[in-house]
Amino acid sequence: MATVPFTMDPAVYAYAPSEMGNRSPRKLHRIRELRKQQGVSLRTASRKLGMPASQVREEEKPDTDLLVSQLSQWADILDVPIADLLEEPQNNLSSPIRERAKLVRIMKTVKAISERTQEANIGILAEVLVDQLVDLMPELADINAWNNVGQRRSLDDLGQIAERRISCDSIIGAMRD
Incomplete structure (x- = not known):
C-alpha cells in the first residue's frame, strides 16, 4: 500500500478541527493587550485562573484558539465584555x-x-x-x-510561594515580559 504525503494550506488552519492544534495563522483575540491596559499582572492573572504563568502566557498569545469558557474566565478577570476580547473596536477599548x-x-x-x-x-x-x-x-x-521593587510580600503571598514550585523557564519568560 502506498502512502500519499499530505500538506494543509495554512489558510485552512483557522477552520480545521481543534484536534489539529490550538494555533491559528490569524489574530483571534486581544487578551494580552487588554491585560496590560487594565493593569493586571501576569502573576495576578495566573493566580486568578489557577494555572502556571507559562500557560497564561500561551493563552494570551493572539493566535491561540481558546474555548468560550476560557474567554469567559479572561473577561471576568479583566472586567471587560467578551466582545472586547475578540474584536478590535474602532477606538481601541x-x-x-x-x-x-x-x-x-x-x-x-x-x-x-x-x-x-x-x-x-x-x-x-x-x-x-x-x-x-x-x-x-x-x-x-x-x-x-x-x-x-523588592516590596515585602504578605503572609498570604508567602504561603502561595511556598506551595508552588517555580521553574527557571517561567522566571526567564517573566523577565522578558
Whole structure:
C-alpha cells in the first residue's frame, strides 16, 4: 500500500478541527493587550485562573484558539465584555473600559503616594482623593498601591510561594515580559 504525503494550506488552519492544534495563522483575540491596559499582572492573572504563568502566557498569545469558557474566565478577570476580547473596536477599548483602566491607574498611584508620604498634609490630600475616587467608582476601594521593587510580600503571598514550585523557564519568560 502506498502512502500519499499530505500538506494543509495554512489558510485552512483557522477552520480545521481543534484536534489539529490550538494555533491559528490569524489574530483571534486581544487578551494580552487588554491585560496590560487594565493593569493586571501576569502573576495576578495566573493566580486568578489557577494555572502556571507559562500557560497564561500561551493563552494570551493572539493566535491561540481558546474555548468560550476560557474567554469567559479572561473577561471576568479583566472586567471587560467578551466582545472586547475578540474584536478590535474602532477606538481601541469601549469608552467605559478605557475610563475604568484610567481610574484604576490613578487609584494605584494615589494609594502609593498615601502609603509612602512622610508629610501629613500630602497624606491627608491623598486620602481625600482616595475617598473622591471611591465615590466615583466604589469598586476602586479594593485597589492596592503599585508594588515597590523588592516590596515585602504578605503572609498570604508567602504561603502561595511556598506551595508552588517555580521553574527557571517561567522566571526567564517573566523577565522578558
